[in-house]
Amino acid sequence: MLAYIARRVLATIPVMLIVAFFVFSLLYLAPGDPAAVIAGDQATPQDVERIRASLGLDRPFVVRFTEWLWRIVQGDLGVSIFTNLPVSHMIAQRIEPTTSLMLITIVLAICIAVPMGVVAAWKAGSWIDRAVMAFAVFGFSVPVFVTGYVLAYIFALQLDWLPVQGYTPLSEGFWPFLENLILPAIALGSIYIALIARITRATMLEVLAQDYIRTAKAKGLGSRGILFLHALKNAAVPISTVIGIGIALLIGGAVVTESVFAIPGLGRLTVDAILRRDYPVIQGVVLLFSFVYVLVNLAIDLLYTVFDPRIRY
Amino acid sequence: MTETVLNKTQTAASKAGHTGPLLQVEDLRTHFRTIDGTVRAVDGVSFHIAGGETLAVVGESGCGKSVTSMSILRLIQEPPGKITGRILFQGTNLLDLSEKEMRAIRGNAISMIFQEPMTSLNPVLTVGRQIGETLRLHQGMDEKQAEARAVEMLDLVHIPEAKRRVREYPHQLSGGMRQRVMIAMALACNPQLLIADEPTTALDVTIQAQILDLMRELKSRLGSAILLVTHDLGVVAEMAERIVVMYAGRKVEEATARDLFARPRHPYTQGLLGAVPRLGSSLEAKGRSRLSEIPGIVPNLKKPIIGCAFAGRCPAVTDICRSVAPAVETKAPGHFAACHHAPREAVAA
Amino acid sequence: MSPDTAVAAAPAAVDVFPAEVQRGRVRTFIRRHPTIALGGFLLILMVVLAVFAPFLGTSDPQALAPARRVRPPSDVHWFGTDMLGRDVYSRVIYGARVSLIVGLSVAILASAAGLFIGLVSGFIRVVDGVIMRIMDGLMSIPSILLAIALMALTRGSVQNVIIAITVAEIPRVSRLVRGVVLSLREQPYVEAAIAAGTTTPRIIWRHILPNTLAPLTVQATYIAASAMITEAILSFIGAGTPPIIPSWGNVMAEGRALWQVAPYIVFFPAVFLSITVLAVNLLGDGLRDALDPRLAKRI
Numbered sequence A: 001m002l003a004y005i006a007r008r009v010l011a012t013i014p015v016m017l018i019v020a021f022f023v024f025s026l027l028y029l030a031p032g033d034p035a036a037v038i039a040g041d042q043a044t045p046q047d048v049e050r051i052r053a054s055l056g057l058d059r060p061f062v063v064r065f066t067e068w069l070w071r072i073v074q075g076d077l078g079v080s081i082f083t084n085l086p087v088s089h090m091i092a093q094r095i096e097p098t099t100s101l102m103l104i105t106i107v108l109a110i111c112i113a114v115p116m117g118v119v120a121a122w123k124a125g126s127w128i129d130r131a132v133m134a135f136a137v138f139g140f141s142v143p144v145f146v147t148g149y150v151l152a153y154i155f156a157l158q159l160d161w162l163p164v165q166g167y168t169p170l171s172e173g174f175w176p177f178l179e180n181l182i183l184p185a186i187a188l189g190s191i192y193i194a195l196i197a198r199i200t201r202a203t204m205l206e207v208l209a210q211d212y213i214r215t216a217k218a219k220g221l222g223s224r225g226i227l228f229l230h231a232l233k234n235a236a237v238p239i240s241t242v243i244g245i246g247i248a249l250l251i252g253g254a255v256v257t258e259s260v261f262a263i264p265g266l267g268r269l270t271v272d273a274i275l276r277r278d279y280p281v282i283q284g285v286v287l288l289f290s291f292v293y294v295l296v297n298l299a300i301d302l303l304y305t306v307f308d309p310r311i312r313y
Numbered sequence B: 001m002t003e004t005v006l007n008k009t010q011t012a013a014s015k016a017g018h019t020g021p022l023l024q025v026e027d028l029r030t031h032f033r034t035i036d037g038t039v040r041a042v043d044g045v046s047f048h049i050a051g052g053e054t055l056a057v058v059g060e061s062g063c064g065k066s067v068t069s070m071s072i073l074r075l076i077q078e079p080p081g082k083i084t085g086r087i088l089f090q091g092t093n094l095l096d097l098s099e100k101e102m103r104a105i106r107g108n109a110i111s112m113i114f115q116e117p118m119t120s121l122n123p124v125l126t127v128g129r130q131i132g133e134t135l136r137l138h139q140g141m142d143e144k145q146a147e148a149r150a151v152e153m154l155d156l157v158h159i160p161e162a163k164r165r166v167r168e169y170p171h172q173l174s175g176g177m178r179q180r181v182m183i184a185m186a187l188a189c190n191p192q193l194l195i196a197d198e199p200t201t202a203l204d205v206t207i208q209a210q211i212l213d214l215m216r217e218l219k220s221r222l223g224s225a226i227l228l229v230t231h232d233l234g235v236v237a238e239m240a241e242r243i244v245v246m247y248a249g250r251k252v253e254e255a256t257a258r259d260l261f262a263r264p265r266h267p268y269t270q271g272l273l274g275a276v277p278r279l280g281s282s283l284e285a286k287g288r289s290r291l292s293e294i295p296g297i298v299p300n301l302k303k304p305i306i307g308c309a310f311a312g313r314c315p316a317v318t319d320i321c322r323s324v325a326p327a328v329e330t331k332a333p334g335h336f337a338a339c340h341h342a343p344r345e346a347v348a349a
Numbered sequence C: 001m002s003p004d005t006a007v008a009a010a011p012a013a014v015d016v017f018p019a020e021v022q023r024g025r026v027r028t029f030i031r032r033h034p035t036i037a038l039g040g041f042l043l044i045l046m047v048v049l050a051v052f053a054p055f056l057g058t059s060d061p062q063a064l065a066p067a068r069r070v071r072p073p074s075d076v077h078w079f080g081t082d083m084l085g086r087d088v089y090s091r092v093i094y095g096a097r098v099s100l101i102v103g104l105s106v107a108i109l110a111s112a113a114g115l116f117i118g119l120v121s122g123f124i125r126v127v128d129g130v131i132m133r134i135m136d137g138l139m140s141i142p143s144i145l146l147a148i149a150l151m152a153l154t155r156g157s158v159q160n161v162i163i164a165i166t167v168a169e170i171p172r173v174s175r176l177v178r179g180v181v182l183s184l185r186e187q188p189y190v191e192a193a194i195a196a197g198t199t200t201p202r203i204i205w206r207h208i209l210p211n212t213l214a215p216l217t218v219q220a221t222y223i224a225a226s227a228m229i230t231e232a233i234l235s236f237i238g239a240g241t242p243p244i245i246p247s248w249g250n251v252m253a254e255g256r257a258l259w260q261v262a263p264y265i266v267f268f269p270a271v272f273l274s275i276t277v278l279a280v281n282l283l284g285d286g287l288r289d290a291l292d293p294r295l296a297k298r299i
Helices: A002-029 A034-039 A043-056 A061-073 A089-121 A127-141 A144-158 A174-208 A212-218 A221-258 A264-276 A281-308 B065-072 B098-103 B127-139 B143-156 B173-189 B203-224 B234-240 B256-260 B265-272 B319-323 C001-018 C018-032 C032-051 C088-123 C127-141 C143-152 C158-185 C188-195 C200-236 C250-257 C263-291 C295-299
Strands: B024-033 B039-049 B054-060 B081-089 B110-113 B193-197 B226-229 B244-246 B250-256 B329-332 B335-337
Touching: A002 A061, A002 A281, A002 B098, A002 C143, A034 A043, A043 B329, A089 A127, A089 A264, A089 A281, A127 A174, A144 A174, A144 A221, A144 C200, A144 C263, A174 A221, A174 C032, A212 A221, A221 A264, A221 A281, A221 B256, A221 C143, A221 C200, A264 C143, A281 C018, B024 B065, B024 C200, B039 B054, B039 B065, B039 B081, B039 B244, B054 B065, B054 C032, B065 B081, B065 B193, B065 B226, B081 C127, B081 C263, B127 B143, B127 B173, B143 B173, B173 B203, B203 B234, B226 B234, B234 B256, B244 B265, B250 B256, B250 B265, B250 C001, B256 C250, B319 C295, C018 C032, C032 C088, C032 C263, C088 C127, C088 C158, C088 C200, C088 C250, C088 C263, C127 C250, C143 C158, C143 C200, C158 C188, C158 C200, C200 C263
Parallel strands: B039 B250, B054 B226, B054 B244, B110 B193, B193 B226
Antiparallel strands: B024 B039, B024 B081, B244 B250, B250 B335, B329 B335
16 A cells, blocks of 8 residues: 555656656757747847846756756746746745636536436436437537537626626635636536546446446345445446546636636636747746646546455555 | 244334244346347246245356345345345345345345455455444444444354454455454354355365354354355355255255255256265265366356256257146155155156 | 349430539538548638739738828728738738648658658667667657747748757657557568568558558648648747748737737637638548558557
8 A cells, every 4th residue: 555655656657757848848949940940020139138148058958958947846837927926926825716717627527427427427328328328428529618608608697697807815704716617617627527427427337337236236236325325336447547637627628718718817817928938937847837737647547445445456 | 943032123024023034035037128129137037035044056157046045134136137036034024125124124124244355354444343333233332332342253164363353454364264254253143143255265274163163153052044145055055954956046945954965856956966075975985076067158147048947958858848837745744855766756736 | 123124224324423423422522521621621712812913903912001090990901900000801811821831841751851850760679779768858749839949040031940940840740650560560571571582662652652652641731731730830929031021920019019909810810820820720530530440540
């Protein structure tokens, strides 16, 4: 058990290193002179030089990468070209709305998607099943900003039930906080819900055909006990895997959702940084999100042992 | 045995002092609707089991014996399946019960063990939890009581170190141990009827013998009736008091174990017995060193069978067999067979 | 019907029935594969719109007309006009071109690159570990963020958008192909072929490629769908094609500031994008069910 945990934790270190390497070397893989691209079309040669120096583009690659990595480990993500503020500082200011949005979305999505998939599998072939599957295809196909605008138009502009845009920190009260995040969470979550519902249904279909489900029926268990204890616990590993992988979709979607709903989070920071070609900020955000993604998936790997006693070594 | 002390979920009929057989199956038909036709998996089977009795249902795979046993507990998916006829358990027709009433019987008054001990236990729940679940469900025990009783049950089925084993998961147990757990689970609520569907088929020969010994021992101790479904005539010979032989979804012969082995009436049963190596006799006996096989194949159950189902493979077939289905007739006292040509002893038929 | 009459009637039947048989076949196909039929139909519709864009009552999608800014839909401007007075209908119809080109190009490029990497990884064990660690690393960067990071370093153009999305999609294809290669290598007939001294290219051609084709086609379809969404997202947040190019993401980005007063600017490209992606996804689901029943059962 401990060996398993240690091995999983150790295995993430090379992955994180490779991620860091990629994020760092993108600057050099891009065609043309990155300093010129970042400086923009109206830059003077001095501007380009200044950017080149500030990015350290004038020194050997390996030296720069090691230095950069050492600073990252210490929590220093560099300095914004545009604001001259430390990137870590800028990220810290924007992290709360994004974290809140993602957490609410994840909780909401799991609470909706898992029962949906379970019921669809239980009633396989029925109209409920068909409706869930149809919803899943739509969830995959309608981009997050489309869902976002449609929801905002109906529930905020037309019905006036919820605010159109904006963000209220949790410190100013739970309801105002939640009110602002409901629509973004649904918009962001739709593809995630589709993904989880689909894998839940597929896995449950497989599990429900197993012999031990027949045993559970022969013991006199009702459908609730069979579905939510005997079957779902067996289906938990694939489902949680997909929940972890799907977070990549949420991270990408959050950038867009924050734009649509004017939420001042990391997504907005990214979009602003793109418009200003503020590469250190983009680099920092990408690195942060990737590390979070890797760590979440590590946590889920470790969670497997709770669901399935056979996974130990 | 029928009138033993019953637990609180006993059926209304038994409370009223039911005196017939424990289980009476009448004209059971289980059909499945598939894309290319209706499969008549069980087609008009009748038999009964007295309290404390062991009845074996034998036949080749696909003859409908497993479907019969699943039909009794109504574990057949409906649709595509459809069960008709009457299944009287202590006088109550199980086919008339609601799903909820049926659930109160499953695992309680009637329980079942299956062929595959490797896959019939839930891999992610502890053994104790799986045994205790039945007790909590049917006897209203709390978690503590259920676990204590689960330990007792493991002791009963001779699993060593029951206290430790109760917290283990199925993958930590051997195949024989798992089947013992299945038996413990099935017997936890003291059922009046235990349905055992090929309980030893998936096990090693030595383990098979141990499991059969265990079942016999527990039966004499707890007094449950057993419906044993198997294709293994060796198991039948060791366990059963009476035997029902099935072929192509129909009952072709029924007799006491002694009668059936001594004087099989139906050509199919004769073929089956010919196909069994007899311990001590088969190898040295002159001219019978080989298993005899029954030539031909089982008829397609998707089409209604005209005449005798066995006609296509029967050595004694005549014209009447191909046109008229033989009724199950009394061939001797307590010995029934469905064959136009089976000899009948001089009794008042 | 006796064999004789069948032979006698055959020549006449061949002449009379082809049309009937044809329709019957189409109908059978629709009944058997409703998702392929619906997805294919919608996709063909979009392709027709894209190809014949100039002949569908459109005007120059880039023509500015400051005098006619933000007009609601009317007889002249079916989908209204945007902030710069450009005709939204024309931009949306021409936008189908960008979306479809990006989807198709990314699907082809990512499949080709992923196939190559997957084959190398599956056959050359020395590099397998390294390649797969690299792919793990790439997959750990959420694909939209990877594309954003790449786009931030290059000038916005359709070509660069295609490259950026392709890079983000390659790891998944490589893993898929590698998985197929590894499982096939264990198959007795492939082991036998290797033992018999069959050359690697021949094994790839005879055994690996035919078996990779079905899952790869399905995967390519899903990649096309996600590439179209990613392209729209990139353009929407300003990291995609230059704003002047009529892509659906750009049209929506232009309508973003005005969406409360002029929701139609966002609405029409959104609908077209959703329908196109839906069509491709339906096609993918249908192909998966038709080509790979085992996969269909799992996902």
